[in-house]
Each structure stands twice: as structure tokens, then as C-alpha cells.
Amino acid sequence: MTPRIEDYALIGDLQTAALVGRNGSVDWLCLPRFDSGACFAALLGDEDNGHWRIAPKGTDSTDTCTRRGYLGDSLVLETYWETRTGTVKVIDFMPQRDKAPDLIRIIEGVSGTVDMHSVLRLRFDFGSVVPWMRRSHGHRVAVAGPDSVWLRSEPPVKTWGQQFSTCSSFTVTEGESVSFVLTWHPSHSPRPKLIDPRKALKHALADWAKWSAKCTYQGKYRDAVLRSLITLKALTYGPTGGIVAAPTTSLPEEIGGVRNWDYRFCWLRDATLTLGALVSAGYVKEASAWRDWLLRAVAGDPADLQIMYGLAGERRLPETELPWLAGYENSRPVRTGNAAVRQRQLDVYGEVIDSLRLAREAGIADKPHAWNLQLSLLGFLESTWREPDEGLWEIRGARRHFVHSKVMAWVAADRAVRTLEENPSLPGDAERWRAMRSAVHAEVCAKGYDPDRNTFTQSYGSRELDASTLLIVRTGFLPPDDPRVIGTVDAVREELGRDGLVRRYSTDGTSGDGLPGDEGAFIVCSFWLADALRGTGREAEAEELFERLLELRNDVGLLAEEYDPVARRQLGNFPQAFSHIGLVNSAVALTADDAAG
Numbered sequence: 001m002t003p004r005i006e007d008y009a010l011i012g013d014l015q016t017a018a019l020v021g022r023n024g025s026v027d028w029l030c031l032p033r034f035d036s037g038a039c040f041a042a043l044l045g046d047e048d049n050g051h052w053r054i055a056p057k058g059t060d061s062t063d064t065c066t067r068r069g070y071l072g073d074s075l076v077l078e079t080y081w082e083t084r085t086g087t088v089k090v091i092d093f094m095p096q097r098d099k100a101p102d103l104i105r106i107i108e109g110v111s112g113t114v115d116m117h118s119v120l121r122l123r124f125d126f127g128s129v130v131p132w133m134r135r136s137h138g139h140r141v142a143v144a145g146p147d148s149v150w151l152r153s154e155p156p157v158k159t160w161g162q163q164f165s166t167c168s169s170f171t172v173t174e175g176e177s178v179s180f181v182l183t184w185h186p187s188h189s190p191r192p193k194l195i196d197p198r199k200a201l202k203h204a205l206a207d208w209a210k211w212s213a214k215c216t217y218q219g220k221y222r223d224a225v226l227r228s229l230i231t232l233k234a235l236t237y238g239p240t241g242g243i244v245a246a247p248t249t250s251l252p253e254e255i256g257g258v259r260n261w262d263y264r265f266c267w268l269r270d271a272t273l274t275l276g277a278l279v280s281a282g283y284v285k286e287a288s289a290w291r292d293w294l295l296r297a298v299a300g301d302p303a304d305l306q307i308m309y310g311l312a313g314e315r316r317l318p319e320t321e322l323p324w325l326a327g328y329e330n331s332r333p334v335r336t337g338n339a340a341v342r343q344r345q346l347d348v349y350g351e352v353i354d355s356l357r358l359a360r361e362a363g364i365a366d367k368p369h370a371w372n373l374q375l376s377l378l379g380f381l382e383s384t385w386r387e388p389d390e391g392l393w394e395i396r397g398a399r400r401h402f403v404h405s406k407v408m409a410w411v412a413a414d415r416a417v418r419t420l421e422e423n424p425s426l427p428g429d430a431e432r433w434r435a436m437r438s439a440v441h442a443e444v445c446a447k448g449y450d451p452d453r454n455t456f457t458q459s460y461g462s463r464e465l466d467a468s469t470l471l472i473v474r475t476g477f478l479p480p481d482d483p484r485v486i487g488t489v490d491a492v493r494e495e496l497g498r499d500g501l502v503r504r505y506s507t508d509g510t511s512g513d514g515l516p517g518d519e520g521a522f523i524v525c526s527f528w529l530a531d532a533l534r535g536t537g538r539e540a541e542a543e544e545l546f547e548r549l550l551e552l553r554n555d556v557g558l559l560a561e562e563y564d565p566v567a568r569r570q571l572g573n574f575p576q577a578f579s580h581i582g583l584v585n586s587a588v589a590l591t592a593d594d595a596a597g
Contacts, residue, residue, distance in 0.1 A: 001062050002329050003027070005251055006554035006570040008043075009068065009077050010231065013094035013101055014238035017247040019043060019574070020077060020092050022064035024055035031147070031184040032101050034237060034244050035264045035311060039149065039184070041127035044250055044334050045325040049127025052182070054090055054105055056083050057115040057169060070556055073226055074208035075234055076201065077556070086112020088172055095200040096207060096238070100192035103182040104200055109172035118157075118180065120166040122149055126336070128324050130164050137191075140166050148187035154179045154197060216282030217584075219591030224550055227557035228580035229281055232274070235577050237311040241289025242266040242297075243274060244311065246561070246573035252331035253562055253572050257517035260331055262338050263561075263573040265317060266293070267308045268348040269392055270578060271355035277584040279362040291359040295367055298352055302380035305352075307345045307394070308338065317341045340394040347392055349381045350408030350415075354475075357415045371419075371426055378416055382436055385409035386443075391459075392468050393504055396515055401460040403448035404468035406440055407477050413437035414476070441477070445484075454487030458505055465495050466505045467525035473535040474528075480535040489532045499565035500548060501526045520562035520571040523552065527582030531589055539590075546586050559583070 008019040008027070016036070018029040028043040030036045042051035053061065059081075066087075068079040076093040087110040094103055107116055120140075122131050124147045131142035131149070140151040140159055151159075151166065157178060159168045170178055179197035211233065217225050235244050249262035271294055278287040297313040298305055306315060319339035327334050353374050360366060391402035413436040420430040447460040458466035469488050472478055478485050496503045501521035526549055534542035552563050554570070559579035561572025 004569050005328075005560050005572075005574050006558070007064075008554075008558075008574065009070075009092075009556045010234055010247070010558060010575055011075055011077055011092050011094050011103075012234040012247070013097050014234065014236055015097060016094075016101060017234055018092075018094065018103060019248070020079070022068065022079075023053065023059075023061050024065060024079060024081075024090060025051045025053035025061060026092070026103070027051050028248060029103065030247070030264070031149075033311060034235075034247055037125040037147075038127065039122050039124050039147070041123060041325065042121075043248070044322075044328055045127050047121060048123070049325060050121050050123030052103075052105075052118070052120045054107060054116065054118045054180070056081050056088065057117040068556065070227075070230075071205060072209065073212035073230065074205055075230060076204055076208070080110070081114070083112075083114050086110070086114045086174070088114040088116065091201065093201065093204050095195070095204045098193065100183050100185045102195055102200070104197045105180045105182075106177055106197055106201065107170075107172055107179075108177040109174045111174050113171060113173045115169065115171050116178075118166075118168045118170075120151065120182075121164065122166075126322050126325060126334075128322075133161060133166065139191075143187050146187055148185055148189075150183045150185070150191060152181055152194075154181075214282055217280070217588060219587060221550070221587040221591060224553070224557065225281065225584050225587045228583045229277075229283065231558060231575050231580045232277070232577055232584075233283075233286065235575075236286065236289075240296075240312045241286070241293040242309070242311045242313070243270070243290060243577055245270065245308075245578065246576050248573045249336055250325075250331070250334040251328050251560070251571070251573045253519040254331070254517045255329050255564075255567075255571070256331055257519075258331075258333065259515055259517060259519055260327065260333065260335060261340075261573070262317075262319070262336050263576070265308045265310055265338060265341075266297070268294070268298070268305075268351050269307065269345070270581065271351045272358060273581050273585060274577070275355045275358050275362075277581045277588075279358070280588045281584060284362060284364065287359065287362060288364045291356065291364055292367075294352065294355065295370060295373065298377075299373065302349075302377045305348060305377070305380075306341055307343055307348055308341055315341070340390075340396075343390040343394055344387075344399070345391060345394070346381065346385060346387070346389045346405040347402075347408035349377050350411035352377060353412045353415050354408075357419055360419075371428075374416065375428055378412055378433065378436075381409055381412055382432075385436075385440060393466075400458075400462070401447070402466070402468075403444060403456050403459060404466065404471065406444045406448060407469075407472060407475060410437055410440040410444065410477055411475050413440065444477075449484060453491060454484065455491035456484065456488045464506055465492050467492055467496055467502050467522065467528060468504075470502075470525070470528040470532040473532045480537070486536050489529070489536055493529060496525075500545065501563060501565055502529050520564040522562055523549065523559055523576070523579040524561075524582035527579075527586045530586045534589055542586075543590055546590055549583070549586075 560570035
């Protein structure tokens with residue numbers, strides 16, 4: 001039986017991340033970076049595609065732990081197994097690395113005596129390459145092409161090869177422990193520096209405690225907010241400050257469907273909401289690093305602005321299918337890379353300009369070239385905002401005049417006008433951008449609004465609705481008490497609602513997104529609905545929806561991209577940054593009076 005997406009917990013070292021199941025198996029890990037090939041890919045196939053399971057002897061992959069949780073406000077996972085002969089816990093974590101990435105698994109006896117078993121199947125390049133195994137200086141060493149992994153245990157545990165896997169059995173009693181350290185390095189390099197697993201654990205807990213203590217949010221949802229912030233930190237690529245949308249690829253939006261995408265990249269659409277979430281909770285350093293990544297990524301010809309980039313700002317992200325992987329619950333194809341990188345999405349210009357203004361308001365020092373870059377982006381947008389695009393949701397159908405894209409063009413002009421009004425010494429033609437702002441506003445209200453139904457639509461001339469129009473409240477395009485805003489909120493809730501949650505848009509064949517099949521309720525859109533309800537004066541309804549969304553989190557506080565309210569399970573890549581960003585922003589808004597510590 002395949003574990004559900006929500007059965008996984010996240011561990012990571014701020015450069016990559018692993019997913020650990022309730023059954024004690026690490027089923028996903030890309031090394032050395034988030035966007036590298038996976039050496040454990042059972043998540044998207046089966047055990048022969050790579051995994052590492054440590055559990056009591058006699059259990060199999062369908063057996064699950066008694067309980068689990070993170071140690072305090074950290075990313076160190078504790079998994080407890082209660083057996084007939086005793087209780088044992090497994091501590092899983094990845095220390096912030098010096099050079100080489102390490103995955104550490106410490107097995108501690110809690111009571112009685114427990115016989116344990118470990119099965120390690122390394123499969124490089126997304127489960128397709130079986131490495132050559134050898135012994136060296138007390139290690140098991142796996143090598144294939146550019147990849148090498150070293151495995152050692154403390155105290156030494158006997159290992160043997162079986163069916164192209166490395167197995168070991170050992171016994172722990174109360175007060176005893178066994179530690180395993182798995183370390184990756186380039187195969188042409190010498191053996192990596194050995195680390196002490198116990199010291200690494202101590203340092204990891206201290207690092208996370210220090211980081212978590214900086215959270216300034218003190219509202220009643222603090223635990224949920226801090227866990228979401230820790231998750232966002234875990235999805236940050238430390239060397240550059242870029243934040244990946246998720247650490248996984250191809251977890252399906254519909255079980256058995258084709259809506260399976262690679263999310264191990266950084267999206268511009270997340271820019272403003274991400275920066276706002278970090279700033280609102282006191283993480284200005286992380287917000288500054290994200291702003292700096294953004295400036296580097298978008299530098300260049302405004303016409304070449306992409307919707308997403310690699311961890312260091314890479315532009316080429318070619319999409320490829322991996323036919324040897326069966327897909328999560330047979331959801332094919334499994335993809336790496338993302339062809340949407342070449343789409344035109346006009347909303348990203350507004351996202352960049354809005355996020356840079358927000359950074360300035362947060363006290364993050366301006367870069368000397370930042371304003372000139374924004375003027376360049378505005379100049380390009382001025383000549384292109386009337387053109388159709390693929391929109392926020394990266395449709396793979398015909399381009400259209402999406403309302404959200406036009407609203408974000410208005411945001412770009414509006415933020416430029418406000419910046420010039422507040423900083424008259426800056427260069428720029430405020431009247432020019434006022435004229436653009438007025439033109440965009442007039443066109444959206446004339447062509448993107450359905451007066452018969454009192455709602456803004458997905459695109460000009462369409463009767464379809466889109467959850468992105470809920471952001472009209474947040475952007476300030478119209479005041480929240482405007483009847484058109486209230487009508488849009490009500491219409492989206494009514495027509496796109498599914499068991500109280502919100503879909504992005506209809507997938508009944510009329511949306512024209514170019515893809516077959518259905519998808520679940522989009523979690524961040526449901527947070528947007530909570531925000532819109534609050535913005536239009538319906539605080540009690542907003543809070544009720546928000547607390548319903550909190551119940552969708554798994555046992556360790558994580559959210560995927562979507563939720564299926566019929567099957568009652570999470571869907572899509574996991575954990576999803578956008579969902580956790582939505583949680584933080586909604587919590588801060590709902591508890592504005594007591595959120596600041």
C-alpha cells in the first residue's frame with residue numbers, strides 16, 4: 001500500500017530535503033541540491049527506485065510508527081515505535097552542512113529491548129542507476145558516475161548485501177543507541193570529513209532553537225505559524241536565498257492523472273507574498289536574502305523575464321519525462337524541469353515591483369540599481385500589458401487576457417507612482433505611470449467584470465471565475481467595501497467552492513487550461529478566501545475557514561499544494577511553500593491586534 005502524501009515528514013539542511021514516511025522509510029532525497037537527481041525515488045515508483053527504511057525487525061513497509069513529531073521548534077524528527085518487547089525512537093535530521101550533505105539516523109532504546117533492521121537501496125539519477133558497492137575503512141561506499149555515498153555506523157554494525165541493497169540488523173536496549181551517517185560527495189573527490197552524529201544533533205537543535213526564537217509573531221496561532229516558517233526556511237537554498245516551491249516533483253494534483261509538475265524551482269509569483277510572510281514574523285534577514293535573489297534573477301532585458309528560475313537564478317529548466325518511474329500511485333508522467341518557464345505571464349512584473357516596494361517599507365536597504373531595474377520593467381510592461389498571456393496558473397492552452405495579470409499590471413504602475421510620491425528625488429515620470437494605472441484600471445473594470453453576475457471573471461469575455469481575483473482585496477485595486485469586490489468574493493466561494501474549500505478555477509472542460517482531468521481544492525486559494533472574507537468585514541467566517549484549513553495539516557504540521565475533500569487526502573507537491581505562505585499571512589492578518597510581540 002502506497003503511503004499517502006501526508007504520511008511524510010520533512011527534514012533538510014537548507015540545500016536539499018528528504019521525506020521520511022510513518023513507516024520509517026526515507027523515500028525521497030535529491031543530492032546534493034533540491035534540483036539534483038534523487039538517490040531515493042521510491043516516492044515516485046517503488047522500493048527498487050531507492051529508499052532507506054529503519055524499523056523494528058519483523059515489520060514491513062505497510063507497518064507504521066506509534067507516534068512521531070519534531071523536537072521542539074526544529075526540523076529534527078523523532079519517530080517512536082512501541083513493540084511487544086520494548087520502545088525505540090529514531091531521530092532523523094540533516095545538519096546544516098559544511099561542504100558535504102549528511103543524512104543522520106540515530107536509533108535510541110527508550111525501554112526494554114528492540115531488534116531493529118535497516119535496508120538501504122541507493123539508486124542514483126531518480127532511481128535508474130544501481131551503484132557499485134564496496135567496503136573502505138569501515139564504510140560502505142556506493143559509486144556510480146559522478147555520485148558517491150559513504151555509509152557508516154557508530155558503534156559499527158555488521159552490514160551485508162542482499163538484492164542490490166545494504167542490510168543490517170542490530171539490537172538496542174534502554175539507554176543504548178546506534179547512529180548511521182550517510183554522506184554524499186562527488187565521486188572524483190576524496191572521502192568527506194567525518195562528523196560526530198551526537199555533536200551534529202546538538203548543533204542542529206541549537207541552530208533551530210536560535211532561529212525560531214527570532215519569530216516576532218505572538219498571536220494565538222503561533223505554533224502553526226512557526227512550523228510554517230520553519231518549513232519555508234527548510235525550502236530555502238542557503239547559498240543564494242532562493243526559495244523552492246516544493247522539494248518534490250510530480251506528486252499528482254489528481255491521483256492517476258497527468259497534472260504532475262516539477263516544483264523544485266523558484267517562482268516570481270510567490271515573491272510579494274513570501275516577502276510579506278517573512279517580514280511580518282520578524283525574519284528580515286531571510287526576506288533580504290530573497291529580495292537579493294530576486295534582483296539577481298531578473299537582471300537583464302525585461303523582455304526576457306521568466307516566471308521561474310533555478311536555485312541560483314538559472315534560466316534553462318528543460319522539461320523531461322522519466323519513463324522508468326511508475327509515478328506516485330501510477331500518476332504519469334514523472335517530469336523533471338518545467339516547460340512553463342518559457343511562458344509569458346505579465347503578472348510577474350507587478351509581483352517583482354510590489355515585492356521590492358515591500359522590502360523598502362520593511363527597512364531593507366535598497367540596492368543602487370534596484371530602482372532603475374524597476375523603471376526598466378515598467379517601461380516594458382507599459383508596451384505589453386494589453387497583450388494576452390498564459391496567466392498565473394501556467395495554462396497550457398491558448399493565451400488570454402487574464403484579469404489577474406491585468407490587475408498586477410495596475411499594481412506595478414500604482415507602486416511606482418506611490419514610490420515616486422514618497423521619494424521625489426528618485427528619477428521617473430509619475431504622470432506617465434498614473435496614466436498607465438488609470439488605463440489599466442478602466443479596462444479591467446470594463447472588460448473583466450460581469451455586471452449581470454456582479455463578479456470579476458477569469459479573463460476578458462469569459463464567464464469562468466478564478467480564485468486569483470480574490471487578491472483584488474489585497475492589492476488595493478478596489479476598496480474592500482466596493483460591491484464588485486464583495487460580489488466577486490461571494491461568486492468565487494459559491495462557484496469554485498468544494499466542501500467549503502476553493503479550487504483555482506473550474507476544470508470541467510470549460511476552463512481551457514489545455515489539460516485533461518481534475519484537481520483538488522487549492523490550499524493557498526482557500527487562505528486567500530479567508531483573507532478576502534476578513535477584508536470585506538466577515539471576520540467570524542474568515543476565522544472559521546482558517547481554522548478549518550489548519551485541520552488539513554498532517555500530524556507534523558505540513559501542507560501539500562491541494563486537498564481532495566472527497567477522498568480527504570492531500571494532493572500535489574509536498575510540502576508546498578505557497579500553502580505555508582498563505583497560512584502565515586492569513587494568521588497574521590486575522591490576529592493583527594496581538595500578532596506583534
